[in-house]
Amino acid sequence: MIKVTRFNGTELYLNATLIEMVEATPDSVITLVNGKKVVIKESVADINQLIADYYRSIGLIGLQVRQNAGE
Numbered sequence: 001m002i003k004v005t006r007f008n009g010t011e012l013y014l015n016a017t018l019i020e021m022v023e024a025t026p027d028s029v030i031t032l033v034n035g036k037k038v039v040i041k042e043s044v045a046d047i048n049q050l051i052a053d054y055y056r057s058i059g060l061i062g063l064q065v066r067q068n069a070g071e
Contacts, residue, residue: 001013001014001016001054002014002047002050002053002054003050004030004040004041004042004047004050005040005042006038006039006040006041007027007039007040007041012038014030014032016050016051016054016055018032018033018034019032019033019051020033022044022047022048024043024044027039027040028040028044028047030047
């Protein structure tokens with residue numbers, strides 16, 4: 001899960017594996033696989049870093065690197 005902040009200041013946690021798309025419009029908008037959209041304060045770069053950190057924490061990024069290294 002990643003913690004993000006809505007513009008009204010409330011914090012929420014999103015399941016990073018359910019994120020379909022992140023776009024800057026210029027506000028950051030996260031679209032989930034179910035079609036729900038969340039507008040948040042964090043920049044797209046910050047969101048990408050949060051997602052990468054989450055994947056690293058559960059071993060998905062390390063797994064991908066090991067698989068590619070064996071090819």
